[in-house]
Amino acid sequence: xxxxxxxxxxxxxxxxxxxxxxxxxxxxxxxxxxxxxxxxxxxxxxxxxxxxxxxxxxxxxxxxxxxxxxxxxxxxxxxxxxxxxxxxxxxxxxxxxxxxxxxxxxxxxxxxxxxxxxxxxxxxxxxxxxxxxxxxxxxxxxxxxxxxxxxxxxxxxxxxxxxxx
Ligand SMILES: Nc1nc2c(c(=O)[nH]1)N=C([C@H](O)[C@H](O)COP(=O)(O)OP(=O)(O)OP(=O)(O)O)CN2
Numbered sequence: 001x002x003x004x005x006x007x008x009x010x011x012x013x014x015x016x017x018x019x020x021x022x023x024x025x026x027x028x029x030x031x032x033x034x035x036x037x038x039x040x041x042x043x044x045x046x047x048x049x050x051x052x053x054x055x056x057x058x059x060x061x062x063x064x065x066x067x068x069x070x071x072x073x074x075x076x077x078x079x080x081x082x083x084x085x086x087x088x089x090x091x092x093x094x095x096x097x098x099x100x101x102x103x104x105x106x107x108x109x110x111x112x113x114x115x116x117x118x119x120x121x122x123x124x125x126x127x128x129x130x131x132x133x134x135x136x137x138x139x140x141x142x143x144x145x146x147x148x149x150x151x152x153x154x155x156x157x158x159x160x161x162x163x164x165x
Contacts, residue, residue: 016071020117044144054140119157123149
């Protein structure tokens with residue numbers, strides 16, 4: 001019977017400060033605001049006879065790199081059915097919501113491949129980018145990956161990947 005373990009990573013550097021607004025309907029959204037988000041990742045897999053599942057170092061660095069890439073940015077959702085996004089001649093962003101026109105400089109924006117900028121979508125996008133095509137997970141005998149994204153203490157959403165289908 002293979003022995004499994006779960007390694008949990010929630011290091012101090014696994015954080016990013018970012019702005020957003022949640023869209024609740026075609027006519028209701030929040031005002032622009034931000035959070036100090038934190039990220040927790042857990043990987044579960046088989047432990048080999050050398051007492052090692054896999055070096056978690058590369059995954060840890062990938063989490064920290066993604067947090068750095070998402071630090072000090074403003075998220076706009078690319079797939080919201082309530083928000084239309086355009087780029088102007090300078091590559092800056094115009095967002096149209098319920099008759100409002102919001103302008104953002106390209107340097108300040110991260111487009112999120114998501115329907116909304118919510119904890120659940122941030123956790124999903126974060127996790128899907130860590131898993132990729134799953135090859136690294138298979139190589140490292142990781143059978144389950146959990147990503148939790150918190151917008152502050154005591155408030156988070158969870159995304160989970162299971163390698164066993
Ligand atoms: N299902 C979801 N609902 C809501 C989300 C979300 O991500 N998923 N997000 C929001 C707002 O973005 C809101 O900012 C969430 O946090 P809020 O509690 O308003 O603010 P703080 O993080 O500062 O927490 P405090 O309790 O105010 O300290 C709403 N709904």
